[in-house]
Amino acid sequence: MAEKTFQLEILTLQRLFLREQVRFLIAPGQEGVFEILPGHAPFIFALKPGPLRIRQPDGKDAHIAVGGGFLVVEAGNVSILTRSAEHPEEIDRARAAKAEARAQERLQKRDGVDVLRAQAALQRALARLKVAEYGGKGL
Amino acid sequence: MPSTRDIRRHIRGVKNIRQVTKAMHMVAAARLRRAQAKAEAARPYAERLGVILRDVFAANPATRHPLLVQRPLRRVGLVVISSDRGLCGAFNAGILREAGRFVEAQTADVGLMTVGRKAREFFQRMEITIDQSFLQPSRDVRLEEVGLISKQIINDYTAGQYDQIHLAYARFAGVLKSGPVVSQLLPVPPPGAAEGIVPRAGACQFEPAAEALLGALLPQYVEVLVYRALVESLAGEQAARMVAMKSATDSASDMIETLTREYNRVRQTAITTQILEVVSGAEALGHEK
Numbered sequence: 001m002a003e004k005t006f007q008l009e010i011l012t013l014q015r016l017f018l019r020e021q022v023r024f025l026i027a028p029g030q031e032g033v034f035e036i037l038p039g040h041a042p043f044i045f046a047l048k049p050g051p052l053r054i055r056q057p058d059g060k061d062a063h064i065a066v067g068g069g070f071l072v073v074e075a076g077n078v079s080i081l082t083r084s085a086e087h088p089e090e091i092d093r094a095r096a097a098k099a100e101a102r103a104q105e106r107l108q109k110r111d112g113v114d115v116l117r118a119q120a121a122l123q124r125a126l127a128r129l130k131v132a133e134y135g136g137k138g139l
Numbered sequence: 140m141p142s143t144r145d146i147r148r149h150i151r152g153v154k155n156i157r158q159v160t161k162a163m164h165m166v167a168a169a170r171l172r173r174a175q176a177k178a179e180a181a182r183p184y185a186e187r188l189g190v191i192l193r194d195v196f197a198a199n200p201a202t203r204h205p206l207l208v209q210r211p212l213r214r215v216g217l218v219v220i221s222s223d224r225g226l227c228g229a230f231n232a233g234i235l236r237e238a239g240r241f242v243e244a245q246t247a248d249v250g251l252m253t254v255g256r257k258a259r260e261f262f263q264r265m266e267i268t269i270d271q272s273f274l275q276p277s278r279d280v281r282l283e284e285v286g287l288i289s290k291q292i293i294n295d296y297t298a299g300q301y302d303q304i305h306l307a308y309a310r311f312a313g314v315l316k317s318g319p320v321v322s323q324l325l326p327v328p329p330p331g332a333a334e335g336i337v338p339r340a341g342a343c344q345f346e347p348a349a350e351a352l353l354g355a356l357l358p359q360y361v362e363v364l365v366y367r368a369l370v371e372s373l374a375g376e377q378a379a380r381m382v383a384m385k386s387a388t389d390s391a392s393d394m395i396e397t398l399t400r401e402y403n404r405v406r407q408t409a410i411t412t413q414i415l416e417v418v419s420g421a422e423a424l425g426h427e428k
Contacts, residue, residue: 011184013282013366014177030355031347042343044191046355070191070356081188083282083359 004038005057007077010064010085017085018064023055025078027071028127036071036078045071047082049123051131063088065131067124084124091132100125143409146402150395157391163226164384167377170278174374177280178311181370185363192356196329199349205297206357207326212247216270216301218292218324219251220308220368221258222376223275228383230309230376231257237319238307250301254288254369271295280370288369289362296325308368309375317375324364327357 005021024037028050047069054062069082103122107115141149196202219238221231235258242249251267253259255275262269271291276284296304304325311317345352 011187013181013184013363015180016183029346034346044195044343044345044352046347046352069359070188072187072191079187081184081191 003057006038006040008054009077009079010066011079011081012083012085021057022078023057023059025055026053027080028052028066029071036073039076040073040078042075043071043073047071047080049120050127051134052080053134061134063131063134065091065124065127067127068120086128086131088132088134091128093129093132096125096128096132100129141401141405143402143406146398146405150398150402153391153394153398157388157395160384160387160391164381164388167381167384171374171377171381173278174370174377175311178367178370178374181363181367185367188356188360188363192327192353192360194343195345195349195352195356198343198345199353202350202353204350204353204357206293206361207329207353209326210302212302214248214250214301215245216250216252216292216295216304217241217321218304218306219253219258220306220372221253221255221261221275222372223256225257226383227376227380230379231255231261233319234258234307234309235261237321241305241307241321247302252292254372270300276369276373278373280366280373282366285366285369286362289358289365292324292365293358293361301325306365306368308372309379311371311374311378317378322368324361327360 003023005023007019008022008025009019010017024035026033026035027045028048030046030048033050034045047066049066049068052064052066054064056062065084065086065088066080066082067084069080072079072081099121103118103125106118107122196207217238219234221234225231238258242251250270251262252270253262253272255273259269259272273288273291276288292304295301303323305321306324307319307321309318310320347355
């Protein structure tokens with residue numbers, strides 16, 4: 001028997017990033033990582049920048065780096081609204097590594113730095129690096 | 140009467156101008172298409188975010204979130220979105236006129252912020268103080284550029300520098316709904332109230348709780364509103380430039396036609412005079428015989 005799936009849609013301001021059927025997904029919630037299976041009740045989550053893992057109908061996993069945003073479960077389908085979404089192959093690892101180093105440095109100095117902003121930048125950089133790594137392995 | 144050489148030179152000049160305006164017309168047309176596609180692409184995201192905001196708000200209507208609460212008006216902020224570059228007809232004049240009308244209608248003090256060089260230069264010329272001015276974002280309207288502007292606006296608002304913030308920009312949504320408008324940005328108008336939509340009570344759960352979720356949603360929503368205003372202004376600017384350059388090209392063509400006619404007439408007159416001279420000269424010689 002084919003496994004149950006639901007539709008996942010990822011929207012950014014620039015484009016419809018993705019629309020496909022998935023078996024389940026694991027998303028980086030602001031209050032912790034959570035999983036969504038088919039038949040989930042209506043829910044709105046706030047996301048933080050991090051890796052999003054998707055189990056595709058063929059049983060393979062895909063990873064996507066999302067830059068925070070919101071995840072909505074509605075009528076059994078899931079939409080993610082995010083400022084940025086990237087497939088592993090789209091990620092510039094060197095740039096992400098540089099961004100991580102810069103954010104770490106800022107957080108260490110702590111003087112006159114917008115701490116929240118630096119933290120967000122750090123999270124985004126780490127999410128990208130993680131996704132680039134997973135994606136490369138074809139986990 | 141101008142000589143044929145003067146007219147020829149004039150025609151050449153006008154032709155050169157026509158070439159430039161024609162090229163600008165085509166560039167504007169291409170950029171308009173791109174800006175339009177951008178505005179189009181942002182719509183589903185913006186609408187969905189609006190719906191989420193409405194649902195979260197409906198579940199928590201008593202919220203006192205600072206970006207939603209009406210404050211007594213002491214000072215109103217107006218962000219005037221213009222273009223950096225000219226040669227786009229009455230585009231900037233239209234926005235500035237709309238902004239002026241808004242300022243006159245206000246009873247409270249108005250503080251001005253500008254986006255784009257044209258608005259800044261206008262207010263400086265009028266010796267009107269500007270609280271803050273931003274450059275017009277690049278043509279791709281990158282999210283970082285928009286984020287900077289919207290973050291600054293939100294900060295100023297929460298710091299109490301303004302009790303209400305409006306955007307004056309060129310709306311661009313089809314032929315009928317385009318043109319300069321002023322619309323309220325902050326406090327965010329209570330979502331759903333305008334559409335008269337009945338909230339689906341208790342239909343949805345939230346994580347984090349509604350109040351905290353609103354805190355995350357509202358700045359994003361404001362950013363999207365600013366983004367849309369900037370993208371639509373860009374499209375409006377390109378559309379205005381396209382029209383202006385089209386009419387400039389047409390005028391140049393008309394002018395070339397008129398000048399060519401005059402050139403032919405002057406040339407004909409010159410030839411006639413010369414023939415007359417030759418003939419009368421020959422006749423004079425013939426009589427002498």
